[in-house]
Amino acid sequence: MLTPIKDKVTIVTGGSKGIGKGIAKVFAKKGAKVMIAARGEDSAKKAVDEILADGGIADYFLCDVSDWEAVQALIATTVEKFGSVDILCANAGIFPQIKLSDMEPSDWDEVMSANLKSTFLTVKACMPIFEKQNKGRVIVTSSITGPITGYPGWSHYGASKAGQLGFIRTAAMELAGFNTTINAVMPGNIATEGLDDLGEEYLASMAASIPLKKLGAVEDIANAALFFASDEAAYITGQQIVVDGGQILPESMDAIAEM
Numbered sequence: 540m541l542t543p544i545k546d547k548v549t550i551v552t553g554g555s556k557g558i559g560k561g562i563a564k565v566f567a568k569k570g571a572k573v574m575i576a577a578r579g580e581d582s583a584k585k586a587v588d589e590i591l592a593d594g595g596i597a598d599y600f601l602c603d604v605s606d607w608e609a610v611q612a613l614i615a616t617t618v619e620k621f622g623s624v625d626i627l628c629a630n631a632g633i634f635p636q637i638k639l640s641d642m643e644p645s646d647w648d649e650v651m652s653a654n655l656k657s658t659f660l661t662v663k664a665c666m667p668i669f670e671k672q673n674k675g676r677v678i679v680t681s682s683i684t685g686p687i688t689g690y691p692g693w694s695h696y697g698a699s700k701a702g703q704l705g706f707i708r709t710a711a712m713e714l715a716g717f718n719t720t721i722n723a724v725m726p727g728n729i730a731t732e733g734l735d736d737l738g739e740e741y742l743a744s745m746a747a748s749i750p751l752k753k754l755g756a757v758e759d760i761a762n763a764a765l766f767f768a769s770d771e772a773a774y775i776t777g778q779q780i781v782v783d784g785g786q787i788l789p790e791s792m793d794a795i796a797e798m
Contacts, residue, residue, distance in 0.1 A: 542770040545570030548621040549768075550613070552604045552661055553631030555582040557731035558680060561757025562628050562764050567595030569765065571626070574617045575599040604631045605652035607660055614664045624668045626768045629658045630680040632699070636692035647695045654699035658706060662721070666714070675719035677710075678764040679703050681779060683725050687787050700725075704779055711777030720776035722767045727783025730754040748795060750785035 549566050553559040554575035567573045567590040575597060577583040583599035590597040598620055602613045617624055632654040637646050662677055669675030684690055685697030686704050707721045714721055728745050734754075746753050763782050766772055781787065789795050 541766065543570060544626070544765070544768055547571045547625040547768070548574070548617065548623050549626040549628060550574045550576060550617055550624055550661070550665075551628040551630055552576040552602075552657065553680075554628070555579060555586045555599070557733055558726060558729055558757050558760050559628070559630040560586050561731075562630060562680075562761040563597065564590055564593070564595075565758055565761035565765060566626075566628075566768075567597050568593065571596075572621045573597040574613070574621065576602045576604060576613050576631070578603060604657035604661055610657075610660045610664045613661075614668070618668065623672065624665050625672075625674070626676045626678070627661055627665050628678045628680070628764055628768075629661050631657050632680065632696075634693060634696045637695070638692050639694055642695065650695040651699055651702075654696065655702045655706070658703055662710060662714075666719075669714065669719040670717040673718050675714070675717070676768045677707075677714070677719065677721035678767045679707055679721065679723040680760070680764075681723040681725045683727050683781060683783055683787055686725060686779075687781070707779075708777050715776060720767070720773065722772070722775060722777070723779040724760055724763045724767070725779050725781045725783070726755065726760050727781070727786040728754050729760060730756060748786065748789070748792065749783070750788060750795065750798065753784065755782060755784055 549571040551559050551563040554563040555577035563573050563575050575583055587597045587599050600613050600616050602609045681703045682700040685700035707723055710721050759782050763780055
């Protein structure tokens with residue numbers, strides 16, 4: 540059983556939808572005080588309302604996490620509201636599918652800013668707080684796409700997710716001086732509202748390529764993040780864990796058939 544995170548102040552960027560919302564809800568259910576950072580007010584308010592209805596503590600702050608001044612305001616508002624920042628879940632990200640032949644430099648820059656630059660900015664903004672209290676936890680939502688696998692149209696997304704893993708290696712050494720860890724969760728195919736328009740047949744084909752024969756749930760990613768945020772993970776830093784139901788293991792669909 541993990542040490543409780545009750546009353547730990549947790550920021551979840553991109554916490555109004557998908558995996559981020561799952562992380563926010565699981566952490567709140569475990570007693571954390573959650574600040575959701577998002578760009579859309581309707582979805583952010585809905586996520587907070589769901590947490591409050593379930594007996595949790597949460598608020599939201601509208602923020603473009605690729606903007607330094609906005610990130611600083613997020614951290615300041617969180618401290619003003621809840622008194623500190625104990626855990627940062629750097630989850631915000633976008634994944635527009637554009638093949639290289641159609642990709643503009645601005646498309647590349649947009650994804651790098653939203654996914655990779657935002658990770659750097661949020662970690663940097665939290666560092667003075669972690670240093671002052673001599674403790675902190677950072678959990679980055681990376682992906683299997685980029686570091687391990689690839690898919691046409693996601694070269695910029697894959698590069699940003701691989702970049703996050705490169706970032707945490709050195710960040711782990713720099714954060715270690717004040718007892719702060721940084722690790723990454725690498726999701727495979729996770730069932731979120733972003734997949735709703737793909738259709739049952741396509742979702743079934745996705746599940747068929749996974750040894751466990753199902754898509755992951757947002758709670759699966761949240762539970763991995765919860766472990767990294769715990770006292771039990773205090774001696775783990777600069778590392779990553781793949782949460783994908785075995786998706787990256789088969790050499791081909793023939794390997795799945797042989798199961």
